[in-house]
């Protein structure tokens with residue numbers, strides 16, 4: 001071990017003797033490793049923030065839309081044909097064992113007035129289980145209850161953005177009177193803020209009323225019993241595909257869709273979005289791995305070049321070492337160690353640079369950019385590998401040198 | 411009676427040179443006994459350095475046989491020769507051949523890097539060797555901070571440090587003024603008094619006369635062998 005220590009010490013001294021040259025040689029490795037560290041941690045940070053947004057939409061959630069998406073494009077897309085009904089949601093709740101909670105939504109953009117202020121927002125007619133499915137907590141008051149459904153009560157629950165736009169700061173929203181399309185409502189709850197969804201839409205810009213009230217008093221008279229979306233949660237993450245299958249089977253039966261015919265609805269699991277994000281991440285990983293590989297190769301060639309120069313310059317030193325008893329292997333190890341010292345040092349500097357830059361990016365974007373110990377270890381290992389691979393040829397040249405020739409070299 | 415330290419039988423060395431063969435040594439027969447103090451003399455180009463390099467296993471022979479302490483070393487592998495150079499022979503060059511970036515102490519430690527005693531013992535033995543050549547107070551100096559004579563003393567310490575039975579010195583005083591040269595010769599003679607076999611190449615007849623035995627080379631042949 002102390003032999004290795006001595007060899008490394010000598011290698012460092014050799015590098016210090018030619019500071020500028022060594023630094024320039026290491027630059028390829030520094031940039032390569034630095035870039036990889038930055039991209040890995042920024043990429044992970046971005047992915048983590050997307051995954052968090054998705055899970056904020058509701059754990060284990062599935063959405064049922066009316067109309068098929070299987071042929072996409074030509075048809076109007078989700079919700080273009082009014083095929084989903086309240087009865088479908090109730091049947092799912094009754095008959096699908098993998099499903100935990102079911103709710104449904106009918107929505108419409110409406111003008112809302114409170115005193116002097118007014119605001120245009122999306123009004124949702126929904127059921128009592130909506131916050132359970134969406135995994136959404138209350139800030140104040142309570143959500144709609146089954147009692148409200150039965151009596152079609154004029155009560156409303158507000159999202160944070162709506163509260164901000166209808167009530168002055170300090171003015172209590174709870175118990176406040178508002179008018180939706182001129183129909184009076186009492187505010188019975190305010191939801192906790194949820195922020196933007198993965199598409200960047202403000203999820204807090206909403207207002208909830210009982211679906212019965214919605215269809216009888218606000219908008220529903222044209223198509224009674226029809227809903228825009230059924231949202232449901234599976235009993236566990238593992239049961240999401242099972243729940244999807246059960247719901248599809250049940251709805252095909254209820255809608256009397258012949259075998260082989262096209263569904264008039266579509267079921268989407270939220271984790272499909274998560275998988276899409278993961279796929280994007282995978283592509284990015286491949287891209288950055290190739291960038292890293294290229295810069296490491298370029299850096300490695302730089303090291304090989306400098307080591308070849310160094311071996312020639314130090315021919316006499318090699319001769320002296322051999323004269324006092326250095327074997328081929330000793331010389332080989334010495335020059336390999338120097339190449340490795342250079343590449344590992346480059347790797348360490350690159351890592352420091354990368355960590356610094358990743359912190360800066362994380363600070364600027366607000367993403368948590370986890371600095372991964374694995375990535376750092378891997379980077380170090382890789383740079384050591386580059387040193388060995390590209391240092392081997394020059395080191396072998398050194399070790400095969402003819403002793404007498406080397407001693408005569410001026 | 412022990413085997414001679416060096417025994418040459420018909421040792422020849424040819425170098426390829428621009429398509430021709432240069433015959434540096436043309437069949438040398440020679441025995442050097444243990445504890446001898448011997449000078450090799452002769453005009454420039456007569457093959458003195460070639461003979462020293464072969465004796466020191468720095469170079470190989472083209473024909474003939476070389477026995478070191480009774481053991482045939484004519485056709486050893488590169489690594490075997492490195493081991494023998496390391497443990498049994500100390501070589502001193504005209505141009506000192508110290509590593510420029512290493513201190514005197516580190517230069518003396520160099521042979522032990524390839525012999526592997528522990529770090530503490532290495533330091534201790536290197537210091538003792540520097541002590542023996544009167545250079546202990548300069549242990550941390552770099553070669554360029556030392557005079558020629560001092561550098562050659564460090565080189566002698568390096569040759570000594572693995573306690574070889576044989577020390578070979580190729581014109582050790584060639585780069586030194588006469589007075590400093592004499593000091594180095596005195597140092598080598600004192601090693602001989604401690605029982606080490608010392609062979610040196612010199613151009614200085616006075617140095618030659620101070621040795622127990624002198625041999626003279628000419629054109630790659632042993633011309634004369636005289637004992638004092």
Ligand SMILES: Nc1ncnc2c1ncn2[C@@H]1O[C@H](COP(=O)(O)OP(=O)(O)OP(=O)(O)O)[C@@H](O)[C@H]1O
Nearest residue numbers: 404425427432434453454455456457458459460461
């Ligand atoms: N490596 C080599 N390649 C080619 N020729 C060589 C080599 N080494 C020695 N020679 C030749 O061999 C001959 C003997 O050389 P050597 O160096 O042994 O002489 P020397 O007696 O040491 O001379 P000097 O007193 O000048 O040092 C010379 O003609 C020299 O040119």
Ligand SMILES: [Mg+2]
Nearest residue numbers: 458459460580
């Ligand atoms: Mg010579």
